[in-house]
Amino acid sequence: MRPRLSAQLLLLLVAVAALAACQTKTPPPKANGSALATMERVALGANGCWFKSGDPAFKAYRLAPELNSFSGRPRILVVHRNSPESRPLLVVQAEGSPAKLDAFGPLMAEPVGARIAADVQRWAAGGKGC
Known part of the structure; x- marks a missing residue:
């Protein structure tokens, strides 16, 4: 009787292994598009x-x-070096998932504004580098 039990156990193990091989593989995780993850990338780049x-x-x-x-809008501010308590010259914030970005403030009207917008979009999309 013992050999029959071993054969059944072996057959069961083969069936489980075959089922496991047929399972679909889980896709690799995608880049997190949440507001916080997006702003973390932007903050590191900036x-x-x-x-x-x-x-x-x-x-x-x-x-x-x-x-x-706690408002669900993580952000970075660019302020005067010598008076960080003053009104921000640039605010970049994100909200939602996928994140919706917004950049505003006096620096956006300066010649560097176009560069800021391009850099922020690149970093938000996962790009690296300057």
Whole structure:
């Protein structure tokens, strides 16, 4: 009786293995399109390319990230380097999933505004580099 049980167990294991092989593979995870994940990418790009690199266009400013937002709108602010409490010169924020980006403030009307818009869009889409 023992050999019959082993044969049944072996048959059951083969059937389970065959079913497992037929299962569809789960797709790889996609880049997170949430507002927070998007603004984290933008903040990293802005910090590295605009501020840490010593870019002269941003030398008079500093980055003030506000990613932990209870309003559901994580954002980054660009403020005067010597008066960070003053009104922001640039606000970049995202909302929803997929994230809807918005950038506004006096810097957007300056010649650097077009570059800011292009950089933010590239970083939000997952691009890296300056």
